[in-house]
Amino acid sequence: MTTATETTTTATASIARAVEPDTAGVAAEPAAAAGLADTAVLARDLRRSFADREVLGGLDLRIRRGEFLALLGRSGSGKSTLLRAMAGLDPDFTGQLLVPQRRSVVFQDPRLQPWKRVLDNVVLGLPGSRSENRAQGLAALTEVGLAQHAQAWPVTLSGGEAQRAALARALVREPELLLLDEPFGALDALTRIRMHGLLRELCRRHRPAVLLVTHDVDEAVLLADRVVVLTEGRLGPAHEVRLPAERPRSHPEFAALRAALLAALGVLAESGSEVEAS
Amino acid sequence: MTTAAALAPPSAPPPAAPSVRPAEDGAPLVDAAGLSRPRRPRVPLPRPLRRLAGPLILVALWQLAGNLGAIDSRVLATPGQVLSAGWELARTGELASNLLASLARVAQGLVIGVSLGVLLAVLAGLFRLGEDLVDSTLQVLRSLPVLGLLPLVIIWFGVGEEPKVALVVFATVFPVYLNTYAGIRGVDSRLVESARVLGLSRVGLIRHVVLPGAVPGFLVGLRFALTSSWLVIIIAEQLNATSGIGYLMNQAQAWYRTDIIVLGLLIYGLLGLGADAVVRLLERRLLRWRRGFDGN
Numbered sequence: 139m140t141t142a143t144e145t146t147t148t149a150t151a152s153i154a155r156a157v158e159p160d161t162a163g164v165a166a167e168p169a170a171a172a173g174l175a176d177t178a179v180l181a182r183d184l185r186r187s188f189a190d191r192e193v194l195g196g197l198d199l200r201i202r203r204g205e206f207l208a209l210l211g212r213s214g215s216g217k218s219t220l221l222r223a224m225a226g227l228d229p230d231f232t233g234q235l236l237v238p239q240r241r242s243v244v245f246q247d248p249r250l251q252p253w254k255r256v257l258d259n260v261v262l263g264l265p266g267s268r269s270e271n272r273a274q275g276l277a278a279l280t281e282v283g284l285a286q287h288a289q290a291w292p293v294t295l296s297g298g299e300a301q302r303a304a305l306a307r308a309l310v311r312e313p314e315l316l317l318l319d320e321p322f323g324a325l326d327a328l329t330r331i332r333m334h335g336l337l338r339e340l341c342r343r344h345r346p347a348v349l350l351v352t353h354d355v356d357e358a359v360l361l362a363d364r365v366v367v368l369t370e371g372r373l374g375p376a377h378e379v380r381l382p383a384e385r386p387r388s389h390p391e392f393a394a395l396r397a398a399l400l401a402a403l404g405v406l407a408e409s410g411s412e413v414e415a416s
Numbered sequence: 417m418t419t420a421a422a423l424a425p426p427s428a429p430p431p432a433a434p435s436v437r438p439a440e441d442g443a444p445l446v447d448a449a450g451l452s453r454p455r456r457p458r459v460p461l462p463r464p465l466r467r468l469a470g471p472l473i474l475v476a477l478w479q480l481a482g483n484l485g486a487i488d489s490r491v492l493a494t495p496g497q498v499l500s501a502g503w504e505l506a507r508t509g510e511l512a513s514n515l516l517a518s519l520a521r522v523a524q525g526l527v528i529g530v531s532l533g534v535l536l537a538v539l540a541g542l543f544r545l546g547e548d549l550v551d552s553t554l555q556v557l558r559s560l561p562v563l564g565l566l567p568l569v570i571i572w573f574g575v576g577e578e579p580k581v582a583l584v585v586f587a588t589v590f591p592v593y594l595n596t597y598a599g600i601r602g603v604d605s606r607l608v609e610s611a612r613v614l615g616l617s618r619v620g621l622i623r624h625v626v627l628p629g630a631v632p633g634f635l636v637g638l639r640f641a642l643t644s645s646w647l648v649i650i651i652a653e654q655l656n657a658t659s660g661i662g663y664l665m666n667q668a669q670a671w672y673r674t675d676i677i678v679l680g681l682l683i684y685g686l687l688g689l690g691a692d693a694v695v696r697l698l699e700r701r702l703l704r705w706r707r708g709f710d711g712n
């Protein structure tokens with residue numbers, strides 16, 4: 139049986155290949171096309187080693203279109219490695235990985251080009267005409283509340299503002315897959331709360347598939363539809379978040395989910411303070 | 417009293433030393449305002465004027481010593497004599513023609529040398545083959561002393577304009593190459609990565625990330641290049657030339673005209689300062705993003 143997915147067994151070949159039903163290779167196999175129609179990311183037996191140390195050891199993952207998936211894991215568990223593979227920044231993994239054509243990444247640091255003004259950073263690499271791009275870029279900056287900083291130099295932005303600019307830069311590309319690698323890790327608690335609201339609002343509006351890498355269990359529960367934990371190079375069972383849209387912390391399900399995720403991370407929740415298990 | 421000083425409005429003159437207030441118990445507290453505020457005494461003169469005062473005093477003493485007959489004008493002309501020599505040469509047009517000759521040589525050499533340096537740095541910085549071929553070659557050539565090439569350059573190009581321009585080229589290629597190459601290599605790989613995920617092509621990456629990132633290095637190289645281009649042209653014009661400031665000085669030596677020699681030195685100095693100002697202006701324009709504001 140030759141499915142469309144098996145035609146792209148080499149990792150590099152599958153990168154940047156859209157999983158659109160009308161893509162030639164996929165359209166040739168109606169069965170496979172039907173199976174992938176609502177899939178944004180498909181990873182099968184994904185492996186990545188650094189100097190004999192296997193960081194990802196045969197990982198399977200599927201992210202649906204428009205789904206918000208949070209990826210938890212201890213430091214050094216390989217979260218960024220997985221994200222970089224999906225972003226197309228890592229040519230050296232093995233296994234199968236299908237991702238959409240339009241992908242955007244927000245890293246932990248904003249990574250704005252310091253010699254370009256904020257708006258020029260946001261529109262960098264956009265294909266359209268200059269005036270069209272600038273209008274779109276300005277709209278994206280307005281969405282994240284940075285319109286008045288469009289002509290500012292990146293050095294003049296605060297940490298939260300720079301990260302919002304990075305978010306605008308990611309969203310202006312209207313990605314089918316938005317990859318977020320601890321995007322709020324360096325922000326203070328207050329700014330982070332505001333960024334959560336902003337991100338939720340933007341995702342509701344644009345509906346990309348999202349992979350959010352984070353250390354923060356609460357952040358995962360607050361934002362995601364589904365949470366997975368990466369341990370020893372594989373993904374544990376997925377935790378569906380069955381909470382009302384506004385994610386009230388007082389909800390009993392919130393605490394239960396939080397406890398379950400902490401347990402999966404190997405941390406025991408004890409009356410608010412986390413204690414290492416084992 | 418110390419309390420009064422500590423609580424005084426910021427417009428009041430800062431205390432001579434950070435005032436130390438004894439705390440009720442424990443270590444004394446220091447007024448933080450006095451820590452970072454400059455403790456310089458206020459002189460009612462703008463800083464540039466104050467900085468000019470030292471050299472002016474020196475020139476005045478020099479003139480005074482000359483007037484009193486303490487210095488033989490065949491050993492060193494006084495500032496007044498230098499100025500009148502300058503006036504005389506300017507009137508006959510000799511000054512302008514020789515100055516133009518020197519400027520033209522330096523400008524030609526700089527244009528060729530800087531372009532070549534940037535081109536080689538881009539080749540070596542962006543392509544593996546370029547690095548293997550160019551970098552090792554330039555590292556070897558760089559160790560040759562520029563002025564040691566003078567006899568060879570004269571044999572090659574004769575005594576016209578070419579040998580002088582060639583020396584300036586040789587003196588400017590290396591600093592521009594080395595610093596620009598280091599700038600290209602030093603571009604933050606995380607920025608390159610983030611531009612790559614934005615879908616920038618290789619050409620786009622070079623244009624929007626690598627080259628802008630190498631500009632600070634290039635400017636450092638340009639500064640060195642300007643300095644060494646003047647150094648080289650001074651020597652070249654004194655050894656073999658029929659025009660130029662160096663030629664003027666060399667002629668003056670035969671007649672013990674120390675006024676013209678000092679004038680030549682003065683002009684070289686001013687040209688050096690001018691070149692520095694040009695680089696500073698360039699930095700201001702090209703590196704605005706570092707300071708983050710557009711005013712001066």
Ligand SMILES: Nc1ncnc2c1ncn2[C@@H]1O[C@H](COP(=O)(O)OP(=O)(O)OP(=O)(O)O)[C@@H](O)[C@H]1O
Nearest residue numbers: 188189193211212213214215216217218219220353
């Ligand atoms: N380029 C590399 N070369 C060698 N080892 C690497 C490289 N990148 C990652 N690793 C290793 O792979 C492991 C996983 O790294 P990764 O950055 O994916 O962790 P992470 O889960 O994102 O951690 P954190 O939460 O701290 O960001 C680490 O042990 C790291 O040392």
Ligand SMILES: [Mg+2]
Nearest residue numbers: 217218219319
């Ligand atoms: Mg990481």
